Amino acid sequence: MQNGLANRKTERLTREGLDRLLLALGGNRDEAAARYERLRERLVFFFSRRQFILAESLADEVVDRLASRLSTGEPIEVPESYAYGIARLVAQEEGRRSIREAEANRHYTRNISSVFDTQNEGEIQEAMEACLGRHSEEDQKLLMEYYTSRGRALIDHRRQMAEALGMTSNAFRKRVFRLRRAIESCVRARLSLEDGTR
Amino acid sequence: MNPSSNPGEFRDFLLDRLSPEQAEAIEERMFQDEAFFADLQDAEDDLIEEYVTDALDSAEAKIFAARIERDPDLRERVALRRALIRTLQRIPAEVARTEPPRATPVRRRMWSRFLVPGFALATVILFFVAYTAEHGNGVPSQATGTAKTASGPAGTQQEATAQATAVLFLPAHGTRGGVQQPSVLHIGSAALVRLELETPSEESSTRWNVQIRDANGTVFSADGLGPRQAGVVSYVVAEVRASLLPPQAYQISLSPQASSSGGVSSSWDLDVVK
Secondary structure, eight states, X not given: OOOOGGGOOXXXXXXXXXXXXXXXXXXXXXXXXXXXXXXXXXXXXHHHHTTOTTHHHHHHHHHHHHHHHHHTTOOOSOHHHHHHHHHHHHHHHHHHSOHHHHHHHOOOOSOOSOGGGGXXXXXXXXXXXXXXXXXXXHHHHHHHHHHHOOSTTHHHHHHHHHHHTTOOHHHHHHHHHHHHHHHHHHHHHHHHHHHHTO | OOTTOOHHHHHHHHTTOSOHHHHHHHHHHHHHOHXXXXXXXXXXHHHHHHHHTTOSOHHHHHHHHHHHHHOHHHHHHHHHHHHHHHHHHXXXXXXXXXXXXXSHHHHHHHHHHHTSTTHHHHHHHHHHHHHHHHHSOSSOOGGGOSEEEOXXXXXXXXXXXXXXXXXXXXXXXXXXXXXXXXXXXXXXXXSEEEEEEEESSOOTTOOEEEEEEXXXXXXXXXXXXXXXXXXXXXXXXXXXXXXXXXXSEEEEEEEEOTTSSOOOOEEEEEEEXX
């Protein structure tokens, strides 16, 4: 799951390193923090796709190294591109050891399982219903039309929905995705809250 | 979609069917280009949907299942999608039979609203109060800027919980050019965003097309307008659900329909903020 900037563990990433990183990411602190999160999201994606189990920890490792380089005063023009270079290096290093060995030798403080792993389907379903219910009937219908259509007519059906709303297919799709992600965020928050109160 | 994004290539990338060189090129690009990465995430969303609905062929499903097994975040997203689809499938059948939301009902609602006697007057009063609160002067001045919002901290606070209102100032008939003044609309907890048109002249018999666009294209469009009144006139151009306007930058454009007898096209930049 996403980890906010405030929740980042700081054993290795010093305050100075973090400040330098945010400075390198530009803008005000909020904008830099948002850009940081987007960078971290890409790093997690990078390691996940390469099937590293500890993708989040490896992403943090890259961020730590990037901050460390910045602390030495090394000029880095585009932090994201530089981070990609570090990520490849970390992936190579990690690939040289077996995942089992890596797990045994590292001291990870973050739980790599998802809160969903301990939740039963009924609880997820219940949270989903509650979160969906917070949206308008129109939004619910939109999602239902979008996600419950099946078969060969699916693409045509979605195109017709977009046309009915006066939108391009792509803009329509983005709208549905935004709506769905908002509902998913709500479910995550709800389940995390319940998990924390147990 | 980003012009350089290739859905087929994304799919192959996500299912590990590209050469290492091709895969690295995509990885490199996703670190350089956020829009490209967003498209890649959308492609992964599609794969999740196909996996959950058993639309992948067996070889693809096997590859994807292996990824899910190793990736807790992906596992979570699959669980969420499955729950969403199941929940949607349980929505009563009578709801499913209704038409998808269309732009035209908004227009119908708008026209029927204008049939209510006194509504236009109430709108003018509302605008007048909001404008006076902010400027201490009831008459809008073209010289001091003709695009603004009348909601948020200095605007119609009493309506903020249910509705946010953007007042679009249209230059007088015959005035050349539109208005390009940045504006901020505070939607707060509003459920409805109302676009009102303010014009110092009577735009007789004019029907309008209104479009709201974000960086990805048009998110809302409608046409039509209510009855005209002489002098300073304010009336609703369109109503949009706030949930359709997530906080970001938009451009609103208002243009007369070809068959109309008058009107000047205008456009406004609008930043919607919480």
